[in-house]
Amino acid sequence: MGNERWSRRKFVSRAGKTAGAAFLGLSFADFLAACGASTSNTASGGSGKLEIFSWWTAGGEADGLAEMFKIYKQKYSGVQIVNATVAGGAGTNAKAVLKTRMEGGKPPDSFQVHAGQELISTWVKASKMEPITSVWNSEGWDKTIPKDLKDIVSSNGEVWSVPVNVHRGNALWYNKKILDDNNITPPTNMDDFLSALGKLKAKLPTGPLALGSSGNWQVQMLLENNILAAGGPDFYKQVFSGKASFTDANVKQALTWIKSMLNYVNSDHPTLGWDDADKRLINGTSAFNIMGDWAKGYFTAANWVPNKDFGAAPSPGTSGKYVIVCDTFGLPKGAPNRANAINWLKVCGSQEGQAAFNPKKGSIPARTDVSASIFDPIAQQFIAEFKTDALVPSSAHGSATPDAFASGVNDEMGQFVINKDVNKTAGNLQKLSDEFLK
Amino acid sequence: MATATAPPVGVERLRRSRSITPLSWDRVMPILMIAPSVILIAVFVYGFIGRTAYTSLTAWRGVVPDYTFVGLRNYERLFQTEKFQADIVNTIHFTAFFLAGCLILGLGAAVLLDQKLRGTIIFQNIFMFPLAISFIVTGTVWRWIFNPNYGLNVLFHNLHLDFLQSGWLTSPSTALNSLTIAAVWQMSGFCMAMFLAGLRGIPEELREAARVDGASEFQAFRYVVFPLLRPITLSAVIILGHISLKIFDLVFVMTFGGPGYATDMPGLNMFITTFRQDLFARGAAIATVLLLMVAVLIVPYLVWNLRGETER
Numbered sequence: 107m108g109n110e111r112w113s114r115r116k117f118v119s120r121a122g123k124t125a126g127a128a129f130l131g132l133s134f135a136d137f138l139a140a141c142g143a144s145t146s147n148t149a150s151g152g153s154g155k156l157e158i159f160s161w162w163t164a165g166g167e168a169d170g171l172a173e174m175f176k177i178y179k180q181k182y183s184g185v186q187i188v189n190a191t192v193a194g195g196a197g198t199n200a201k202a203v204l205k206t207r208m209e210g211g212k213p214p215d216s217f218q219v220h221a222g223q224e225l226i227s228t229w230v231k232a233s234k235m236e237p238i239t240s241v242w243n244s245e246g247w248d249k250t251i252p253k254d255l256k257d258i259v260s261s262n263g264e265v266w267s268v269p270v271n272v273h274r275g276n277a278l279w280y281n282k283k284i285l286d287d288n289n290i291t292p293p294t295n296m297d298d299f300l301s302a303l304g305k306l307k308a309k310l311p312t313g314p315l316a317l318g319s320s321g322n323w324q325v326q327m328l329l330e331n332n333i334l335a336a337g338g339p340d341f342y343k344q345v346f347s348g349k350a351s352f353t354d355a356n357v358k359q360a361l362t363w364i365k366s367m368l369n370y371v372n373s374d375h376p377t378l379g380w381d382d383a384d385k386r387l388i389n390g391t392s393a394f395n396i397m398g399d400w401a402k403g404y405f406t407a408a409n410w411v412p413n414k415d416f417g418a419a420p421s422p423g424t425s426g427k428y429v430i431v432c433d434t435f436g437l438p439k440g441a442p443n444r445a446n447a448i449n450w451l452k453v454c455g456s457q458e459g460q461a462a463f464n465p466k467k468g469s470i471p472a473r474t475d476v477s478a479s480i481f482d483p484i485a486q487q488f489i490a491e492f493k494t495d496a497l498v499p500s501s502a503h504g505s506a507t508p509d510a511f512a513s514g515v516n517d518e519m520g521q522f523v524i525n526k527d528v529n530k531t532a533g534n535l536q537k538l539s540d541e542f543l544k
Numbered sequence: 545m546a547t548a549t550a551p552p553v554g555v556e557r558l559r560r561s562r563s564i565t566p567l568s569w570d571r572v573m574p575i576l577m578i579a580p581s582v583i584l585i586a587v588f589v590y591g592f593i594g595r596t597a598y599t600s601l602t603a604w605r606g607v608v609p610d611y612t613f614v615g616l617r618n619y620e621r622l623f624q625t626e627k628f629q630a631d632i633v634n635t636i637h638f639t640a641f642f643l644a645g646c647l648i649l650g651l652g653a654a655v656l657l658d659q660k661l662r663g664t665i666i667f668q669n670i671f672m673f674p675l676a677i678s679f680i681v682t683g684t685v686w687r688w689i690f691n692p693n694y695g696l697n698v699l700f701h702n703l704h705l706d707f708l709q710s711g712w713l714t715s716p717s718t719a720l721n722s723l724t725i726a727a728v729w730q731m732s733g734f735c736m737a738m739f740l741a742g743l744r745g746i747p748e749e750l751r752e753a754a755r756v757d758g759a760s761e762f763q764a765f766r767y768v769v770f771p772l773l774r775p776i777t778l779s780a781v782i783i784l785g786h787i788s789l790k791i792f793d794l795v796f797v798m799t800f801g802g803p804g805y806a807t808d809m810p811g812l813n814m815f816i817t818t819f820r821q822d823l824f825a826r827g828a829a830i831a832t833v834l835l836l837m838v839a840v841l842i843v844p845y846l847v848w849n850l851r852g853e854t855e856r
Binding site (some may be wrong): 209 | 592609687692712801805806816822
């Protein structure tokens with residue numbers, strides 16, 4: 107073969123075939139396979155392909171996903187996994203790509219989707235999903251996954267996706283050294299928090315509270331955390347389902363708190379991302395940051411040790427409450443490799459899968475029976491609180507409210523940061539609620 | 545042209561031969577040659593424009609298409625939103641300053657480079673390089689340059705020029721102008737290239753003649769060279785104008801429309817409305833408005849161009 111020269115005819119015929127394959131819309135992976143780099147499908151357990159769509163492209167997220175793929179490979183070695191990822195924070199770009207694929211009738215075998223409205227009002231209501239209730243029951247997940255979590259991936263008596271992990275949206279991060287040096291204990295309510303910020307303002311003149319508001323969703327998280335602090339879980343659920351008004355005193359209180367916090371933030375926040383804000387903690391130019399628990403991954407990547415260099419607490423006023431941001435995987439209608447996809451869902455919901463995925467991802471497992479000992483102390487603290495706290499879905503991350511509403515609130519918070527007008531903003535939020543939550 | 549006024553002798557014979565073999569190879573061939581591009585453009589450009597315009601009149605919201613006709617309701621709602629009002633103002637502001645910046649810098653650089661001095665070719669290339677970069681890269685680099693903590697501000701501080709420090713992208717009042725600076729940096733080289741080509745195309749004899757008539761160097765430029773550059777300027781305005789109206793990538797990476805709506809643009813708004821908010825009909829309405837805005841700029845140019853061609 108080595109010395110054999112390609113005749114022109116052979117070349118043309120080969121080129122014609124590959125061009126034909128490309129023309130028929132086969133994926134790049136098919137194309138490679140056709141070119142002769144064939145992977146043998148002789149190994150035991152399963153065959154064909156499995157295309158998993160997600161926005162986990164970087165760092166711990168990608169590592170966690172790779173761990174789950176490894177487990178899948180062990181069980182179904184004949185299946186070729188296609189890792190279809192689209193980069194971009196919070197999945198903005200990935201969601202746009204997914205929408206065009208689903209519209210075009212080319213769904214992946216399974217895709218990452220936030221639990222709640224992003225799943226239900228976007229995909230389930232459009233009848234683009236297949237219920238997975240039978241898988242849920244046969245795997246006995248009722249016993250291991252909390253009912254609150256099952257509820258937000260269910261509608262019309264059917265379950266639609268498997269929660270893989272749980273992130274916490276309402277967390278306050280602090281530079282432990284700065285707090286110790288100034289005799290400040292981690293504040294539990296808003297008054298203590300604001301007075302601590304006031305105390306630190308002289309020492310940290312560029313802003314004791316780190317904020318990165320590029321894209322505005324970080325401010326949106328402040329809003330939902332503060333609404334939870336002001337009104338409690340029941341009011342939170344009502345206001346984000348359109349049953350209570352955004353002109354309520356609780357919402358205005360939440361906005362007023364944000365306004366007070368803005369007196370203590372770094373002035374360059376509109377151009378900073380959440381990670382830039384956390385860098386301020388590491389540099390010691392800020393003492394506090396309010397962010398989801400993915401911030402922990404950033405701190406540990408900078409060789410900060412949990413509970414030694416930095417600590418975490420529920421965001422001020424939200425002790426005993428847990429804002430959940432939950433990634434799940436579902437089964438789209440018309441998945442090309444349905445059987446493989448169902449096996450994937452089983453791996454996602456398994457104890458083994460979640461134990462492998464979550465420590466890398468920096469989240470806690472959706473299952474309550476995964477040993478906490480494999481996690482860092484802050485995750486252990488959150489795992490314990492997750493079992494007892496009141497759980498509410500995040501609106502900023504698409505669980506509590508439909509995308510149209512969440513995105514409108516996002517814009518509104520961008521305006522609020524500039525005009526700081528509590529009444530006007532509350533009124534505008536209510537307008538969005540009238541338009542999209544009714 | 546002679547052919548247009550007096551019919552040539554062979555026409556009568558041609559007509560007769562046509563009636564005998566109506567599908568002669570000579571007639572079919574050109575049609576076959578242009579048919580693929582005509583069909584592709586008809587479907588993928590005009591067909592899609594029509595589909596978008598139609599979608600903008602429907603109630604489509606969410607991922608399932610809903611073609612219920614609602615008239616101009618989407619446009620009404622759209623123009624009522626504070627965000628879109630800001631978009632329009634921003635676009636006009638950005639386009640005006642972007643065009644002015646590019647034209648002035650481009651013309652200035654071109655005139656300097658046209659002086660036939662040693663080393664101009666090096667500068668010519670340096671000015672052209674930014675054009676080879678995509679707006680995404682430009683945006684990322686300039687976002688770092690404008691970062692208040694380690695960018696221009698630090699440089700100004702070290703040079704004891706503190707009064708030049710500014711909030712750049714962080715403050716609503718300066719963000720749009722900062723964005724414009726980055727865009728001008730990228731595109732003025734292109735303007736320079738066009739003007740340089742224009743200047744090189746002007747015969748030296750014309751300027752010579754002006755000088756002989758007693759015109760100063762400035763007057764020769766003002767009354768001879770400048771008017772001759774008009775077609776080039778118009779082309780540059782058209783090309784830059786539609787880039788600036790449709791700007792998306794630069795805003796996407798530099799500010800994502802913030803702070804507030806300070807740098808939001810219709811293109812970005814369209815993307816977010818369609819793919820994040822799932823308001824497909826409203827997104828289509830923004831696309832249609834954007835098309836009309838570009839048409840206002842392009843159509844007079846096309847008409848002018850067409851008229852020029854028929855006159856020639």
